[in-house]
Amino acid sequence: MQKKTQLTRDPAGESMSPAPPAAADRDPDARWLVTVMNTAFLALLAGSLLRYLLKHPDSPRLPWVVGLSIALAGLQLAGHWLGRGQRPGRHGLVVLGSVVVCWVVIVLLAPSFAWCAVPLIYTGLRSLPTRAAVTLVAVLCALVMIAEWRLADGVDPHLLLLPPAVAVLATSVFIYMRRQADRLRATVDDLIRTRRELAATERREGTLAERERLAMEIHDTLAQSLSSQQMLLQAADRTWDSDAAAARGHVRTAESIAERSLAEARRFVHDLAPAGLAEGGGLAEALRTLAGRESTDSLQVRFHRDGTPVELPDRVQSALLRIAQGALANVREHSGAANAALTLSHLDDQVVLDVADDGRGFVVVPPGVRGASGTPGVRGASGTPGVRGHGLPAMRARVRQLGGTLTIESTPGEGAVLSAAIPLGDA
Structure with a gap:
């Protein structure tokens, strides 16, 4: 107390x-x-x-x-x-x-x-x-x-003047020092109170930042996996009577995704590190594995690496892997593309991840402009707002936290390219 x-x-x-x-x-x-x-x-x-x-x-x-x-x-x-x-x-x-x-x-x-x-x-x-x-x-x-x-x-004038002079001097100095001490004490109290308020503000900001990070992690792992499972199970339901083998293939694929999602969830609970990175091999190996896992009969995903590999900070590797996962999920669900490519480029002062596809494309809207649906960043091929979730905002937030930039280039009917560039000095 x-x-x-x-x-x-x-x-x-x-x-x-x-x-x-x-x-x-x-x-x-x-x-x-x-x-x-x-x-x-x-x-x-x-x-x-x-x-x-x-x-x-x-x-x-x-x-x-x-x-x-x-x-x-x-x-x-x-x-x-x-x-x-x-x-x-x-x-x-x-x-x-x-x-x-x-x-x-x-x-x-x-x-x-x-x-x-x-x-x-x-x-x-x-x-x-x-x-x-x-x-x-x-x-x-x-x-x-x-x-x-x-x-x-x-x-003796000296005896008449000396006592008052000594008394005035001693009293003035003492009162001055006491008032200075009062001011200093008030300043210290203000500093302590300000430090407590600043600490409380930092805790609140840290809590909000952690919530945002957890939301992005959940979106890029469990939400994307559940969405893929839903699509596969719906496809299996449509083809169950006409093509039982294809339906069973969809179910097995959904089962495989559920298994990976379970591993992600366990890793998420343990230390929030992407399972692909935790398995070893670094970012390049994790992206190569991701490309192979996302490849299907209807979508072929390739991985390519340029430049001299350098060791990247864990948070940069995690962010780029999450961005690649989210981007490929968008390609699979919305673009109708037959081919997609992941390119990891090691430049002198930055690392760049490009995700390209040959899908239907869309009209790019500046991040600060919102369409009728309220979602910033993209419009469908017809010019109407595309149906999007938290993917692009989450990607932009990840890149912004690392001091990088996220750019999107697309034209209706000509596919799209998403590029995330992160400076190595700031990372």
Whole structure:
């Protein structure tokens, strides 16, 4: 459970930082500064007491001065220990008031104790809101000036100007540093909040990207396979009575596709890697196997590789194989082609996959333009929007994620060529 930070606001409406004593307990430098201030107070107190003993050994005020000195030392240390781990509460303020009262009394009895006010100024600024602290500093400064005037032989302008100058300087620096600390703390809080919001945004974007990726994987594997099985089973149903052998051939082909789909599904669940790549041999072998598997009596698919083969990143191989699968599924279902070709070209700075067919072709529409069916990218041979699914958008998304480009060239009656180019430097 997150610990709440206690904030206070001074009468002027200034937002105050969390209690410095608590910060002192957490910050070694702050603890060191508190120790220095307490040591300085005790040293000044001891020095003033020693001076008084040497100057006034027979004074009737001596027992009072000694007793008040001991009380001051005890109260100063008690105030430090009461304020550890939290902002000085009621008890801490009572102790601070007691220290100030004792100091005032001892200064009236022995003016040499006046400079013990310097550590008290720090304690007041550290413990009180700004206005109350400034008021306390002004009172302490006035008492120091009175004590110095009593000790001096005549009027000394230096003694009248030095205490106010020291008090104003110390107070101004302390208030400035505290406000700077408040601003820095607010900036850090803003940065932490911004970092959390950014992390949440990245998680949301990652979730959406993963959903899109899973949708493309499902479309390019299970959906395409189920579509092929449906077509084969429908063909088997139409020819079952007239040509039982052909019907059984369709059923066996559908069974083979179902077996491959099962392997894809298992691989999909395991690590989302294409089964063709997982079997070894790299992208070229996977494309060659794909071409042989997609070849039928009505559609012949050939594979060709150009250029010097280079090792491709896994995500590039996976994307190109998925694009080839989706493109051949579109050729088989919509083009009416008799021949198709897969060409993998290794160029100097990029790898290019071309999928060409000699089907009926279509009218290419720019990706940003949508037909009447709402599907961007293609129109049928007659000019009407073709019946398409998520294939082309999924291909474009895959290529775009790798910094590449997807182009389609087609003319009605003259087939089509789909080309996916991926730069090797960005991949």
